[in-house]
Amino acid sequence: MRAVIYEEFGQLPEVREVPDPAPSRLGAVIGVEATGLCRSDWHGWQGHDPDIRPPHVPGHELAGIVAAVGDRVTRWRPGDRVTVPFICACGTCAACARGAQQVCERQTQPGFTHWGSFAEYVLIEHADVNLVGIPESLPFGTAASLGCRFATAFRAVVTQGRVAPGEWVAVHGCGGVGLSAVMVAAAAGARVVAVDIAAPALDLAGTLGAEVCLDGSTGDTASSIVDLTGGGAHLSLDALGSPATAAASVNCLRRHGRHLQVGLLPVDPPLPMARVIAYELTILGSHGMPAHAYPPMLDLVTSGVLRPDLLVTRTIGLDAAPEALVAMGSAPGSGVTIIEPCSSARECWP
Known part of the structure; x- marks a missing residue:
């Protein structure tokens, strides 16, 4: 062959x-x-x-x-x-x-x-x-x-993330997994914030149901998400897999929010655990x-x-x-x- x-x-x-x-x-x-x-x-x-x-x-x-x-x-x-x-x-x-x-x-x-x-x-x-x-x-x-990618995103959002209608969901990284997560979350009735550094990826995220598309290369993405969602996302996914996106995903959550790590990380990153404790956040993984x-x-x-x-x-x-x-x-x-x-x-x- x-x-x-x-x-x-x-x-x-x-x-x-x-x-x-x-x-x-x-x-x-x-x-x-x-x-x-x-x-x-x-x-x-x-x-x-x-x-x-x-x-x-x-x-x-x-x-x-x-x-x-x-x-x-x-x-x-x-x-x-x-x-x-x-x-x-x-x-x-x-x-x-x-x-x-x-x-x-x-x-x-x-x-x-x-x-x-x-x-x-x-x-x-x-x-x-x-x-x-x-x-x-x-x-x-x-x-x-x-x-x-699509099955991973589906189980991450629906089963692990327990998405609910009306919740704010942040998706950090709009590659195949991230775009799939945008589509699945929007179909479940969530309000989706898509984050990426590439304009074409954000444009596609918008067509797939993202309510807000943020350029992750400018400013403090986590603070922007907290402001525009009125306190932070209920569920946030790192769909890329980098120390920066993992930290931003945790930092953009509201109290009792849920961080979901989907993107593979080449190294174990430091996470803002003080926020995890103070806000009683949940840290989840999802694997196919x-x-x-x-x-x-x-x-x-x-x-x-x-x-x-x-x-x-x-x-x-x-x-x-x-x-x-x-x-x-x-x-x-x-x-x-x-x-x-x-x-x-x-x-x-x-």
Whole structure:
């Protein structure tokens, strides 16, 4: 198969032929129709993830068609249309037994613990636990973001953040996760403040339901949010992942507010804990969404209440993926970029 691969961290990846994956007894091989270009992939390429050992194929946000399954897979067959949570669970540990597959004790992650989806095929372990069926009406490019960014934002805002109608929600960082959070929070009836340093990202946030869009490069963003919301946000998300945005997210909260860390942080940052104590704030994390929790979100997507298709601003082929990955460090762009490993994955596998 053709795949994007890098031999060393920080080295320009290249597209070349590598061996096809084979399904394990409990696994499945997916013919990749679409895969998202995510900042997490850039962090991995930079060497920020200890699980990655080059040579490596990145990519963790995907949708496609089941190409082959292991002999112990019972729920899926070749030809099924699927997406995959980026946290793939074992299905048997204590966390999985509680239904918390997103914090599985033996989790695997395509593009991190093993080769990922910037390729014509990708292996997914424990297919019966991790694959999510998608309807014929849902395009693969839209479904790909449901594996990571959109599903992560949905669970963060709805389940972890417990958003309520009328609440002020601040979203710091309007990349794919942040824009998804803006859409989900607005659809839930919240009043959303979107923060970013890029005008195109803020413009897009406005079209997706943000009531207020703030340029984070000028002034004290946290103080501005406190002023315009009449005391601070009820819920604030750091959807970027930096010491500055994490601190701003905490500092913009009102009393008994909730900070939600969604963006991955390359280092553990200092947080304004004096405010956490004085305001009795809640600090939360959110890490993807398990496969069994997808149906309510899929219902909202297929009904048109949520429109993840509006987040897709660029579609590229596999040959353009290496430079696009590298560019995320200096010019991340706005919206979601989708990579199509083939013009149609049906041309890549029988």
